[in-house]
Amino acid sequence: MIIIMKPDASAAAIDHIVNFIRQNGLETHLSTGHEVTIIGVVGDKTALADKNLEIAEGVDRILPVTESYKLTNKKFHPEPTIVKVGNTSIGGNNLVIMSGPCAVESAEQVMETAVAIKKAGAQILRGGAYKPRTSPYSFQGMEEDGLRLMKEAREATGLPVVCEVTSQAAIDAAVKYVDMLQIGARNMQNFFLLKEAGKTKLPVLLKRGLSATIEEWLNAAEYILAEGNPNVVLCERGIRTFETATRNTLDLSAVPVIRSKSHLPIIVDPSHATGVRDYVKPLALAAVAAGADGLMIETHPHPEKALSDGPQSLTFPQFEELCNTLRPVAALMGKPLA
Numbered sequence: 001m002i003i004i005m006k007p008d009a010s011a012a013a014i015d016h017i018v019n020f021i022r023q024n025g026l027e028t029h030l031s032t033g034h035e036v037t038i039i040g041v042v043g044d045k046t047a048l049a050d051k052n053l054e055i056a057e058g059v060d061r062i063l064p065v066t067e068s069y070k071l072t073n074k075k076f077h078p079e080p081t082i083v084k085v086g087n088t089s090i091g092g093n094n095l096v097i098m099s100g101p102c103a104v105e106s107a108e109q110v111m112e113t114a115v116a117i118k119k120a121g122a123q124i125l126r127g128g129a130y131k132p133r134t135s136p137y138s139f140q141g142m143e144e145d146g147l148r149l150m151k152e153a154r155e156a157t158g159l160p161v162v163c164e165v166t167s168q169a170a171i172d173a174a175v176k177y178v179d180m181l182q183i184g185a186r187n188m189q190n191f192f193l194l195k196e197a198g199k200t201k202l203p204v205l206l207k208r209g210l211s212a213t214i215e216e217w218l219n220a221a222e223y224i225l226a227e228g229n230p231n232v233v234l235c236e237r238g239i240r241t242f243e244t245a246t247r248n249t250l251d252l253s254a255v256p257v258i259r260s261k262s263h264l265p266i267i268v269d270p271s272h273a274t275g276v277r278d279y280v281k282p283l284a285l286a287a288v289a290a291g292a293d294g295l296m297i298e299t300h301p302h303p304e305k306a307l308s309d310g311p312q313s314l315t316f317p318q319f320e321e322l323c324n325t326l327r328p329v330a331a332l333m334g335k336p337l338a
Contacts, residue, residue, distance in 0.1 A: 013058030086160025198227025247275025
C-alpha cells in the first residue's frame, strides 16, 4: 500500500509514520515530490490492521497497490527516475544512444568503434564480453580480456561502457571495468543473477525476456531494486511471436505501457528485435516517436566479418546517417540528441 501525506505535512509527522511502520516489521520507501510525500509500504499489511493510520497527523489518504511489483511501481514513485551512467543520464531530457559491437573481438575493433560512434553522437559504448549463444559452438566472447579492452576504450574516449553479465563470476569481473551491467533477455528471470547485480549498486540495463509479459519484466526489475539498487533501465528488444519475417517482434507499445506503470526509464533495441540492418532505422525512429529514453544500436567496423550478429549491425556511415536522421525527431519529442 501507499500512504499519501498532505501537502503541508511536517517532517516530524512524516518521520512518525515511517518509524511507526518500521516498528511493526514492515519496510518503507519514501518518495518526496514537488507537492506531496508518498510513503510506500512493503510487507505483511495485516500488521497494520486496526492501527488507524488513516487518521494519523499529516496523512491524506491510504491506497492499496494491487500489482505484485511495488518498488518499480509508479504509484510508489510518481517522479521519473533518472539513472546516471558515467557522465551520461538516462531518463532525463535527452535521447541516449548506446552503440557498439555485439561481441568484443579485438582492441582495434573496440577502439575504432568507440571513436566512430562518439563522433556520430552516441553517449555510451556497448560491447559483449560474455556471449550467451543458442549454439554451444558459436563464439562465446573474450570474457575478462574483452572487459579490459572496453575499459581502455572508455579511457581513450570518455564514453561510459555497458556489458552483459551471465554469471556471478562475470559480475565479479565486470565491476572492475564497466559503468553499467546488462542482464540479457535469456537471464531476465535468473533471480539469483538479478539479486547479485542489484548488490553491486552499479546501474543495470534489464532486457525484456524472449516471451515475458510486462508484469513479469517489472517483477524482474523488482529483484534488483529490492537489493537497494534503484538504478535500473529497462530495454525492450522484441519478443518471440509466430512471425518469422524478423528475428523477434518489436513491441513498441511497451514504451507507453511502461511509462504508465513504472517510473523507470526505458530504451529500445531495434537491432536485436529485427536481426536485419535495413529495419533498424525505421524502428529506431518509431521508438523515439513512442517516447523511448534511448536506443541500443549495434555497430561494427566490418559487419560482414563480425563473429556475432553481423547481419543486424550497422556500418559507421550507416550509424552516422541514423543519428543525423534521429536528431529532428528527438528534438520534436523534447529529447534532443547532442
